[in-house]
Amino acid sequence: MDLWVHPSWRHFRDAISRDRCYYFSANAALSLWDADVPDGSVLAFGNEDLGMPERILEKHPERSFRIPMSGGARSLNLATAVGIVLYDTLKKHGYNPRAGTDLTFHHEQARAT
Secondary structure: OOOEEEHHHHHHHHOOOOOHEEEEOOOOEHHHHOOOOOOOOEEOOOEEOEEEEHHHHHHHHHHEEEOOOOOOOOOOOOOHHHHHHHHHHHHHOOOHHHHHOOOOOOOEEOOOO
């Protein structure tokens, strides 16, 4: 798994194909339970204050998902949401530390050009 930190949305957009992106927002119509995220995909989250911009959800509704919640909760903090989605995606891809499945991380700071 690679973690890339981009200096801005524009830099991210220029570096990554939209076909690889899966977007997560409390305002998305589709449930995380229905997400079939292929290997090599990019998991994109909005910021904690504003969330994912509405224009992205409107442009990519088939790849925009929400974490289903019960009760009166409207949203989760960003770190919790990322952890839930990452765990669910890894599990769907067969990651199982008890079975000895290895998971390596690679982190890069993308540079502004």
